[in-house]
Amino acid sequence: MAGLLQALVGASEKAAHIARLCRREEPLFQLLVAEKTGADRNRRFLQDFKTLADVLIQEVIKHDLGKEFPELQGHIHGEESNEFKNGQGETVAVRVCATPGDTAALLLSVLEPERAAAELLAAAVHRDVALEDVELAGVALSIPPQDLAIWIDPIDSTNEYIGGREDVAPVDGIAPAGLRSALVLIGAYDRETGCPVLGVINEPFFRRxxxxxxxxxxxxxxxxxxxxxxxxxxxxxxxxxxxxxxxxRRWQGRYHWGVAYGDTRLCSLSPPPPRPVPCVVLSRAEGGAVRAALGPLCGDRLRFAAGAGYKMLCVILGLADSYVLSEGSTFAWDACAPHAILRALGGGVVALAGALRERRAGDTGSPPELVYNRPVEGAVGAKRWANRGGLVAYAHPQHLEAVLAALAAVPGL
Ligand code: 2IP
Ligand code: CA
Ligand code: CA
Structure with a gap:
């Protein structure tokens, strides 16, 4: 299947370009920030624009991948629905049309009267992306696309994307918040087993x-x-x-990819060396019991960051050894891409509650990894795809073991 990985990376580059464009071009930027500056004449419309950036990016990725790989059509899923209510209360299905003019007209039906904004976005949607990446171009895989399905998070850490803080100082390389943590996540999983197979993480705001x-x-x-x-x-x-x-300044992005299929393990990055004393990254919303249990394990190395995808990226990059989340507040589209990259590096992502349950029942085997093809029974809407019971992302199995051992003592987990 020459080219699917390259196509995922290309789609992520186009998505990252649109994400940057919305912050860079005045007609778009004003829509993004107007609510904050108080120039809000139509709160609902502005709220919609933020969703529109997400929806549009997802549709572009879906369109480009589906066009190149018709076998994937109907199997490309994402966080957003493309149905959109405009200011007049009409429902508009946001999609990529045949020409930039048609796409601009469709976007205008949502963005009216912001013609310049609609045209800028349409031009970005129809732009061709050329990758100049010799290493990536040389990757030849034979994974049949008809066996795969896709999860897209068009913008992870939307709050930080909208907030747009540019100068949040990193702590040991980890940005606690700000634009850095806004990422594009595209993951492919095996339709039958639900295992993550290909992952691309794009950092649109890597550096200025x-x-x-x-x-x-x-x-x-x-x-x-x-x-x-x-x-x-x-x-x-x-x-x-x-x-x-x-x-x-404008921003420059970068991307990372990984492949974990059969015995094939390939990654744009090398596995990070394990620290003897692990560093764990957590959401700022993580409760006191988990913090207290992990504190002694990591010495002073508990770190906090925004964005589920960004925290997994920190593990991938070796800035942290593990990301622990005790709640079901992430979804399939948050974890699929980073999980594929972690598997490519010899790590993974397990369901926390399930792993602790097995451990307490005396099961000493490796806990099951998250899968991406099974909705939560009885749940509706986005909750169908929640990673229920939390998760642990890790780069080295010994750190997973140490984290689970520390958390097994926490009542209620
Ligand atoms: C969110 C986003 C949040 C994260 C949450 C995700 O996705 O990554 O930052 O919470 O779990 O679902 P936290 O930052 O506390 O880890 P989105 O921005 O796409 O809604
Ligand atoms: Ca997300
Ligand atoms: Ca999102």
Missing amino acids: DPLTRRYRHRLGGHGRIPAPKGGGKPGEPGDGVRAQGPRP
Whole structure:
């Protein structure tokens, strides 16, 4: 199946570009932040715009993957529904149309009267993404796409994306909050077993572009950025797009991918070395009992971060050894992509409540990994796909063992 991994990465790059565009281009940015600045003339509309960014990104990924791999059509799922109520109360199904003009017209039916915003988004939706990644281009896999299905989280950590804090200082490499934790997550799993097989994590806001401040300074923060000789890529510094007012540098992204299929394990990253004393990353919402149980295990190395995907990325990058979550507040689309990458590196993600139950019953085997094809019985809506009972993400099995041993003593878990 040459090309599905490359297609997932390409789709994540287009998604990341749209996520950056919404923060960078004035007509879009104003919609995103107007609520905060008090210029809100229609609270519902602005709320909708935020959802629109998510919905549109998901539809673009779905469209591009389905077009290239028709076997996947009907098997590409995500957090969002594409049904959208516009200001007049009409339901609009957001989708990618045949031409940028048609897509802009459809988006305008949601965004009316914001024509410039609709056109900017439509252009980004129809943009071709060329990957210049020799290592990735060389990966040849033989996984039949008709055996796979996809989970998409178009933007994980939406609150941080909207909040848009740019200068949150990292603690030992982990950003506790801010734009850094907003990620695009695309995971493929085996339709029959539910095992995660391919994962792509895109960080649209990995770092600020060191060049753009220079451009802005020269232009005094206004005017058009001149295209370099030979032409710049759309959306990149020097692409001739209008430079906007006081907001500082543009952002550069990066992506990571992993494959765990049969005996194949491939990853854009190397497995992180284990620390003798593990570092555990938690949600700030995590309760006192879990903090108290894990504290002694990690010495002073309990860390806190926003974004379920970002916390799993911290484990993938070796910034933490484990991410523990005691609640069912993540979903299949949060975990599928990071889980595939963790498996590619020799780690995984297990259901916390199930693992503790087995352990207390004396079962010493490896606890079962999360699967992505089984809805929660009796649940409705998004809850059908909740990772019930929490989870533990880990890079090294010895750290999973240590975490479970520490948590087994917590009553109520
Ligand atoms: C959220 C997001 C939150 C996370 C929550 C996810 O997804 O990742 O940040 O909570 O579990 O469902 P926390 O930051 O406390 O870990 P989304 O932003 O896509 O709704
Ligand atoms: Ca999410
Ligand atoms: Ca999301």
